[in-house]
Amino acid sequence: MPKERGTAAELAAADFMDKLEHPMKMEIEALRAIVRDADARLVEGIKWNAPSYSVDGQDRVTFNLQGKGMIRLVFHAGAKKNDLNVRATLGEDPTRLLEWAADDRAIVKLVDMDDVREKADKIGETVRRWLEATS
Template identity: 40%
Template sequence: MVDSFLETLDHPLKPVIERLRLAVLDADDAMSERIKWRAPSFCFNSVDRVTFNLRPLHHVQLIFHRGAKTIEDDFHFDTAKWTGLLEMIGQDRGQVIFPSAEVATARQDEFVALVREWVRA
């Protein structure tokens, strides 16, 4: 399903999206994916945790979350560790924006480490 979706995707940064998709899937064996909100979304224990936002055409944006709705609890995640990569946009939501293919390539290992830590938090 995701492969079919990506085959028809018209986005100037499609190669970056495809590369990051594989990186997220490789980040943890327990990750699965589906199309949600008209974009690839990655689940951990059946809960969406990382989702592409494909609307911006000038950069690649991934939303880090803990499901569709904010969860009111004590979410302990060391955001300071990810300063400069992860921008928090809510209590339990953040975003990573790659402005170019070069930046995505340069920060891919750090991004994968962030995904691993986020999904298990």
């Protein structure tokens, strides 16, 4: 059953984005839409001073806005390291987007709007596969 939009966390995320001053804000907004549209269960909030997405209270995808000239999407299996080996569960990455930081964490880097547009479908697919592997 799809969840209802407009939770306190989602309102906080909207407020955060309204106030955000970032050279790649347009790309961030486009990526937010791609991630949100990938799965209706995702709840958007703010973690680590960036948009973050959870399912059933478990963090799964978080933006890292600190890189110079890029945005990172961090795919993880929660806020704390755990024994879940998402890399093994997912197997080969058909999108070739994921850069593995650990067995339970991977990163996708995006450098500009063309990059976001070019990878949009693959990002959505990666979000769906990640949620399936971590559920």
